[in-house]
Amino acid sequence: MLRVHNAATAIDALAVIEREIAYGTPEAYDALLELDGLCAIEMFPNSPSEMEWALSQVATYCSGYRGIDRVNGGAEHQELAALGVAARTERELSQALRQHGAMAASDEVLRILASSSNAYELREALNFAAARGLPILPQNLHAQSNPNFNKNVLQLAASLAYCRASGVCGPRSSSMVGACISFGVCDPHLGLPDALRMISSPIEFAAAQSFVDQAMSRANWR
Known part of the structure; x- marks a missing residue:
């Protein structure tokens, strides 16, 4: 991962992202879209x-941040997204x-x-599998009584x-900020896995955790 998440402010994070874009780092575009999505959250009455x-x-974090319009000469959101790791992964899997x-x-x-x-490639690959109904879960993790089980897991x-x-x-x-705004799980002492556990079926969460453990056990970076 880029060192974006260590930045004290969105302005500092954007400086890191713009430098990595200049170096030709694809995941910089994914980081940019995440940053832009976070700073699009608005206070509401x-x-x-x-x-x-x-x-x-x-x-506080996003004070002074002006959005992605000034990156790459004002390229549209979709154009920037297409340059990232997630979009590349989606194209390759679709092919x-x-x-x-x-x-x-x-x-x-x-x-x-x-x-x-x-991280962006891993997330996109699994979201692709969920959206397309790919048969990648081991048979012992299936729950045939729930037609949405595979997708949820x-x-x-x-x-x-x-x-x-x-x-x-x-x-x-930032992931927990998103969980708080989207799902109402707002305990600042929790991490995202804990928040997901709270809002998910225990069977589905356990299956997802087991699957990730098994599938990533041979990962060459661990």
Whole structure:
């Protein structure tokens, strides 16, 4: 991961990102979109008191940040996204699925999980598998009574794999700010995996955790 998450302010983070873009680092575009999404969160009237720490943190961190319009000469959001690691991963998996079928695409997802250290690539691969219904969960993790089980587990696994690879999902992290605003899990002492555990089915969370442990156990960066 880029050292964006160590930056004290969004302005400092943007300076790191712009330097990495100049160096030709693809994941800089993914980091830019994450930063822009975080700083797009706005204060709103009568917000629940438990959200105050998150909203205040965003307001302080993002003070003076002007958005992505000045990066790459004002390129559109979609153009910038297309240059990142997540978009590249989605294109490669889509090609595998289109040309060789679901099993080949599933094998490629599993290869990424076992070999990649890039948090954006890991998250996108698992989200792709969830969205396309790829058969990558081991048979012992299936719960046939719930038709959404596989999708839910893979979406959880995507977040867990991202957190494990990035190391940036702890208390008061940008990931937890997002969980607070989106899901209402706002305890500032929790990390994102704890928040996901609270809002998920225990069976699905355990399956996601087990799958990530198994699939990433051979990862060459661990």
